[in-house]
Amino acid sequence: MPAEKATGIVVRTTDWSETSRIATIWTRELGKVSVLAKGGRRLKSNFEVALDLLTVCGIVLLRKSSGGLDLLTEAQVVERFAGLRTNLPALYAGYYIAELLGEGTQDYDPHPKLFDSSLDTLRKLSAGGDPSALVAGYELEWLAELGLKPILDRCAHCGTQRLDTGMIAMSPMAGGVVCGPCGKEFNDRRTVSMDGLVCLNELVMGEHPAVGREVREVLGFYISSVLGRRPRMLNFIAVG
Amino acid sequence: MSDQPVGVIARLIQELTKLPGVGPKSAERMAHFLLAGDRHNCILLAEALESVATNVRPCGQCFNLTEGELCSVCRDPRREPGTICVVETPRDLAMFERTGSFRGLYHVLGGRLAPLDNVGPEKLTFDPLLKRVQRGGVREVILATSPTMEGDGTALFASNMLAVTGVNITRLARGLPSGSSLEIANSQMLADALEGRRAF
Numbered sequence: 001m002p003a004e005k006a007t008g009i010v011v012r013t014t015d016w017s018e019t020s021r022i023a024t025i026w027t028r029e030l031g032k033v034s035v036l037a038k039g040g041r042r043l044k045s046n047f048e049v050a051l052d053l054l055t056v057c058g059i060v061l062l063r064k065s066s067g068g069l070d071l072l073t074e075a076q077v078v079e080r081f082a083g084l085r086t087n088l089p090a091l092y093a094g095y096y097i098a099e100l101l102g103e104g105t106q107d108y109d110p111h112p113k114l115f116d117s118s119l120d121t122l123r124k125l126s127a128g129g130d131p132s133a134l135v136a137g138y139e140l141e142w143l144a145e146l147g148l149k150p151i152l153d154r155c156a157h158c159g160t161q162r163l164d165t166g167m168i169a170m171s172p173m174a175g176g177v178v179c180g181p182c183g184k185e186f187n188d189r190r191t192v193s194m195d196g197l198v199c200l201n202e203l204v205m206g207e208h209p210a211v212g213r214e215v216r217e218v219l220g221f222y223i224s225s226v227l228g229r230r231p232r233m234l235n236f237i238a239v240g
Numbered sequence: 241m242s243d244q245p246v247g248v249i250a251r252l253i254q255e256l257t258k259l260p261g262v263g264p265k266s267a268e269r270m271a272h273f274l275l276a277g278d279r280h281n282c283i284l285l286a287e288a289l290e291s292v293a294t295n296v297r298p299c300g301q302c303f304n305l306t307e308g309e310l311c312s313v314c315r316d317p318r319r320e321p322g323t324i325c326v327v328e329t330p331r332d333l334a335m336f337e338r339t340g341s342f343r344g345l346y347h348v349l350g351g352r353l354a355p356l357d358n359v360g361p362e363k364l365t366f367d368p369l370l371k372r373v374q375r376g377g378v379r380e381v382i383l384a385t386s387p388t389m390e391g392d393g394t395a396l397f398a399s400n401m402l403a404v405t406g407v408n409i410t411r412l413a414r415g416l417p418s419g420s421s422l423e424i425a426n427s428q429m430l431a432d433a434l435e436g437r438r439a440f
Contacts, residue, residue, distance in 0.1 A: 012356065017261045049428045053356075053389040077428055085392040088400060095356055233355055 003060050006030050007078060009118060010055050011102040015041060022069065023051045025059060026101040026118070031110040035061055035072035050075035054084060054094050054122065079119075083126030089237075093131040094122055096233035100142050104227055114145040132211040135237055137203045139219050148226055151176030152201050158182050168192055170218050172225035190221045249275070301372070303348040303365050305330045313337070313346060320344045322379040326369065326398060328352050328386065336384070344382075347372065352385055353394040364394075366401055373405045380408045387414045387432075 008027030016022050021040035026032050039045040050057035060074040084091045097118055105111070121138045125131060143149050154161045156176035167180045169189035174182070177197060183189050192200075193214060200218070202209045216237065224230045249271055256267035274282050298304070299311035306312070313319060313333075323344030327333050333346050349364045373381065383398055385391035399409050415433030416425055425433075 044424055044426075049426060055389070077426075080428070085389065086396065088393070088396050091389070091393050091396070092355065099356055232358060236355055 003062055003073060005060050007058050010051055010053055011098040013051055013053060021051055024102050028112050028115040029110060031108050032105050034069055036069040037072040046073065047075040050077045054098060055080050081122050081126035083128060089131045090125040092233060092236040093125050093135045096135060096237055097121060097138060099231050099233050111145050114142065117141045132216060133208040136211045136215060136219055139223055140203050150222065152204060155179040155182050164194060170222060172222050188225060190218050192218050302346045303350060304333050304346060321377055324378055325382040325384050327384050352390045353397055354390050361397060370401055373402055373407050378407055380410060383411045
């Protein structure tokens with residue numbers, strides 16, 4: 001059983017016994033892994049303080065073939081986001097990223113681009129960036145990386161680019177924005193204004209527009225539909 | 241056929257497995273240990289458990305565990321009421337009491353803010369803390385939550401909530417433990433110690 005090395009973000013921790021801890025780490029190389037860190041709660045251990053939520057750490061693990069928890073043998077802090085500890089909206093946004101990573105992806109399904117994007121967003125949050133804009137941009141990147149990027153430049157159903165007539169809406173079932181006539185065919189639609197659509201397109205382009213309540217709600221609705229439940233942290237995300 | 245265990249021994253084993261870190265085999269060993277020894281000890285244990293379950297409740301002021309209306313710390317007239325140390329659990333409070341160096345009062349939150357685990361502010365005792373401080377007579381609130389991301393988040397929430405009262409809010413120092421050596425300190429301990437250094 002060879003040891004494997006990876007770099008990951010701690011997205012969940014649970015105390016297992018007086019001294020051990022179970023952690024879910026979202027790694028760049030292996031994707032999501034759940035590990036048992038024996039002695040992980042001790043002050044002096046091979047894990048230092050790396051197993052704290054939203055800490056980036058370098059890890060060494062032994063993979064279990066039986067389907068049980070992998071065994072963590074070493075962990076070292078690579079990066080911590082000190083700014084999250086002094087800014088509650090930024091911390092909640094960080095938790096939301098952890099929730100999307102931990103519960104919206106499968107075990108051992110690596111997405112290096114999503115890892116880099118998560119790291120970048122956490123750094124910007126820690127540096128005092130606008131949580132609502134950063135979270136909205138991250139949600140669209142998360143959807144894109146999972147193959148669920150919403151179509152925003154034309155009707156996802158009929159393909160028309162004339163979206164400026166009638167009531168437009170977002171529909172997860174259609175796979176993006178739908179024009180007025182097509183919208184009636186999708187029960188899961190959520191109305192969105194032209195300003196909201198412009199904002200969403202700017203977010204896709206990597207810009208950081210002010211994200212209002214409408215866009216926040218549309219994205220939250222879209223993410224909830226994809227996950228099959230409303231993310232716990234969604235209520236805590238500030239509206240810019 | 242039901243897969244529930246039958247008989248009093250099986251029931252005892254089943255109850256013991258509810259304890260943290262106790263699996264079915266450990267529970268079985270404990271049950272047989274109790275049965276093999278003096279039966280009077282079994283009865284004493286059962287009485288102690290029943291007494292705890294019936295009589296222990298949260299303190300009306302600080303939410304520490306107590307048998308009366310107020311806990312022994314809140315009842316003690318020698319304690320300094322102007323300083324409140326906010327801790328996560330009664331266990332943390334007991335740790336502070338063991339040091340013997342804190343003479344103020346406490347407030348037990350009942351856990352830490354962990355929205356990812358569905359523990360929001362409404363599940364902790366933030367409101368009673370705010371009311372307690374607003375009643376007056378409190379000069380300093382020491383936020384003694386764990387030095388983890390969730391512990392810091394809890395302290396941050398409490399700090400934002402208490403800011404309106406104008407009370408002096410402090411956070412526990414962090415860094416090197418007394419009596420240790422630099423060799424065994426990890427990088428984060430050293431970084432915290434450097435950041436929190438003070439005039440000598």
